[in-house]
Amino acid sequence: MAAPHIVNIRELSKVYQQGEIDVTALHNISLDIAASEFLTLMGPSGSGKSTLLHIIAGIDRPTSGSCRVQGIDLTQLGESDLAGWRNQNVGFVFQTFNLIPVLTAFENVELPLLLTGLSGRRRREQVNTALELVGLADRARHLPRQLSGGQEQRVAIARALVTDPGLVMADEPTGNLDSHSAQEVLGILQALSQNAGKTVIMVTHDPKAAAFGTRSIHLEKGELSRET
Amino acid sequence: MTLATFIAKNALRNKRRAALSILSVAVSLFLLVTLLVALRELTVPPEDIGAALRIVVRNKISIATPLPGRQRAIIEKIKGVEAVSPFSFFGGKYGAEENMTFAQFAMDPHLLTNIFGEAKLPMEQYRAFLADQRACVVGQITADKYKFKIGDRLPLTSSFYPNPIELKIAGIYAGSIDDRNVLFHHKFLEEAENTGGVAGTWWVKARSAEDMPRVLEAINKAFANTSSEVRAETERAFQLSFVSMWGNIKLLVNSICTVVVFTLLLVSASTMSMAIRERFRELAVLKALGFRRHELFAFILAESFGLAGLGALVGVGGAWLLYTQVSISKMTNGIFITFDPTPRIIGLALLVAAGLGIVASIAPSIAVARMSVVNGLKTLD
Ligand SMILES: Nc1ncnc2c1ncn2[C@@H]1O[C@H](COP(=O)(O)OP(=O)(O)O)[C@@H](O)[C@H]1O
Ligand SMILES: [Mg+2]
Numbered sequence: 001m002a003a004p005h006i007v008n009i010r011e012l013s014k015v016y017q018q019g020e021i022d023v024t025a026l027h028n029i030s031l032d033i034a035a036s037e038f039l040t041l042m043g044p045s046g047s048g049k050s051t052l053l054h055i056i057a058g059i060d061r062p063t064s065g066s067c068r069v070q071g072i073d074l075t076q077l078g079e080s081d082l083a084g085w086r087n088q089n090v091g092f093v094f095q096t097f098n099l100i101p102v103l104t105a106f107e108n109v110e111l112p113l114l115l116t117g118l119s120g121r122r123r124r125e126q127v128n129t130a131l132e133l134v135g136l137a138d139r140a141r142h143l144p145r146q147l148s149g150g151q152e153q154r155v156a157i158a159r160a161l162v163t164d165p166g167l168v169m170a171d172e173p174t175g176n177l178d179s180h181s182a183q184e185v186l187g188i189l190q191a192l193s194q195n196a197g198k199t200v201i202m203v204t205h206d207p208k209a210a211a212f213g214t215r216s217i218h219l220e221k222g223e224l225s226r227e228t
Numbered sequence: 229m230t231l232a233t234f235i236a237k238n239a240l241r242n243k244r245r246a247a248l249s250i251l252s253v254a255v256s257l258f259l260l261v262t263l264l265v266a267l268r269e270l271t272v273p274p275e276d277i278g279a280a281l282r283i284v285v286r287n288k289i290s291i292a293t294p295l296p297g298r299q300r301a302i303i304e305k306i307k308g309v310e311a312v313s314p315f316s317f318f319g320g321k322y323g324a325e326e327n328m329t330f331a332q333f334a335m336d337p338h339l340l341t342n343i344f345g346e347a348k349l350p351m352e353q354y355r356a357f358l359a360d361q362r363a364c365v366v367g368q369i370t371a372d373k374y375k376f377k378i379g380d381r382l383p384l385t386s387s388f389y390p391n392p393i394e395l396k397i398a399g400i401y402a403g404s405i406d407d408r409n410v411l412f413h414h415k416f417l418e419e420a421e422n423t424g425g426v427a428g429t430w431w432v433k434a435r436s437a438e439d440m441p442r443v444l445e446a447i448n449k450a451f452a453n454t455s456s457e458v459r460a461e462t463e464r465a466f467q468l469s470f471v472s473m474w475g476n477i478k479l480l481v482n483s484i485c486t487v488v489v490f491t492l493l494l495v496s497a498s499t500m501s502m503a504i505r506e507r508f509r510e511l512a513v514l515k516a517l518g519f520r521r522h523e524l525f526a527f528i529l530a531e532s533f534g535l536a537g538l539g540a541l542v543g544v545g546g547a548w549l550l551y552t553q554v555s556i557s558k559m560t561n562g563i564f565i566t567f568d569p570t571p572r573i574i575g576l577a578l579l580v581a582a583g584l585g586i587v588a589s590i591a592p593s594i595a596v597a598r599m600s601v602v603n604g605l606k607t608l609d
Contacts, residue, residue: 088518098510100513106229
């Protein structure tokens with residue numbers, strides 16, 4: 001039985017203009033993603049993986065075509081609405097962690113909640129829950145530079161989870177990690193889709209990492225090439 | 229964590245730069261307040277309480293042209309006039325000094341308490357002053373500076389009266405707006421220098437403020453078409469006529485102030501731009517997390533305002549404390565009698581600080597508004 005689709009992409013293209021030349025990053029992509037799927041996006045460098053991820057996450061806009069997430073057409077949302085939508089519906093994990101260096105692990109995770117109007121107590125509860133989920137409750141007071149790369153990435157995952165979004169996006173989350181830390185991070189992402197019902201979309205180069213997912217699609221020069 | 233702590237942590241992340249920018253704002257604002265106060269002191273001379281009732285009469289030709297002694301009796305008869313004293317600048321150098329460091333005026337000692345009532349001295353000193361034609365009274369500041377005591381001799385050599393004179397200090401006064409001058413008997417000046425009774429100026433005290441306009445007019449009229457026409461004006465107008473000579477200085481000080489403010493703007497704006505550029509990627513991350521443009525503007529503005537505000541607190545607050553708590557007349561050796569950081573000047577400096585905060589945040593705000601999340605994320609740390 002097929003789960004309901006959370007993401008519907010239709011004839012989506014993205015063209016970057018670089019001076020005189022047009023660079024086609026995505027060409028005519030159509031794709032559906034089911035709820036609580038763990039989808040991995042693979043393909044060579046420059047094939048458009050990040051671009052696709054950014055468009056689904058609402059931090060970039062397509063040149064043509066549509067991208068509907070939970071029934072909402074992101075291309076129709078204004079700048080401010082889109083920001084609000086991101087805050088509530090998407091958690092994003094970057095390759096380079098992107099934690100704020102002057103904030104503790106706890107404060108980094110709390111950051112997205114500052115936009116929600118939750119009480120201080122509720123925020124603390126949610127941050128602690130997210131940190132426990134990634135196994136870093138005891139590192140709450142540490143600054144990013146006092147953490148290992150793997151721990152930093154787990155804090156970043158906690159930050160992505162803290163608003164309890166339906167979608168978790170990760171762009172090469174293990175690209176800067178040793179294999180042990182990578183296993184931990186991938187395990188957490190897998191658990192999110194299997195146990196917490198999150199839809200996880202992850203870009204990766206690494207076939208071993210892709211093996212954690214439930215489905216894998218390949219991009220080549222901006223086009224879907226095959227699915228495994 | 230609240231938004232305020234987040235902003236504070238961001239602003240203070242580069243502690244050395246934050247300290248330097250606060251310090252540069254502080255020093256510049258301190259300088260600005262100092263210049264503005266100095267300018268004000270130079271162009272608006274301080275006033276005695278009694279100044280409202282005092283009129284200065286001088287020769288219409290120039291301040292250096294003396295007035296004939298017969299004018300005194302004529303002025304005294306004008307309705308609304310309470311007292312008239314000759315007041316002549318002696319322009320003497322003390323002892324072997326190269327320059328004149330305090331002014332000496334010959335006047336009618338009997339009118340000291342009436343016309344120049346602000347100058348206070350013990351009764352027995354005043355009596356001694358009246359009793360001896362060679363006696364003088366010295367202002368507290370000058371007396372302190374030279375450690376003068378009652379009974380000391382005061383040899384003075386004038387650059388325009390032929391004969392050197394020697395005065396005897398009978399008293400030390402204080403409480404006038406400028407406690408530096410030496411006052412002595414006009415009679416003594418007349419005899420020592422054979423002046424024939426002329427006076428440099430007449431200082432007139434009116435009975436009441438209401439009498440002032442009429443008295444001024446009457447004095448001017450009384451000597452119209454005589455060989456010595458006069459100009460009577462209020463003490464304040466008289467003082468300001470000296471001050472108009474400061475016009476160029478005023479222009480200079482104003483230009484310096486403008487340069488200070490402008491430089492300050494450039495420095496703050498570039499510091500703020502640097503602080504934000506360094507964090508471009510983080511701001512992109514914040515955008516990705518759902519922070520909106522106006523929230524990021526608010527962060528930038530708050531940080532910029534905070535730094536300017538702290539600078540203002542240190543610089544303007546420091547200037548205010550210094551100039552209200554410390555005797556500037558002592559510190560500047562009497563060049564400035566008062567040095568009053570008025571609410572207007574403090575307000576102006578704070579306004580400059582606020583403007584600084586706003587202007588410095590404009591460029592970074594525009595840059596952040598233009599930044600797309602994707603491009604911002606690509607910026608290298
Ligand atoms: N801001 C941009 N301006 C111009 N070209 C871009 C921009 N971002 C990406 N591209 C181009 O789009 C293509 C796809 O990029 P990307 O999605 O980052 O690839 P991947 O993540 O698969 O390595 C590449 O050819 C890249 O050069
Ligand atoms: Mg990429």
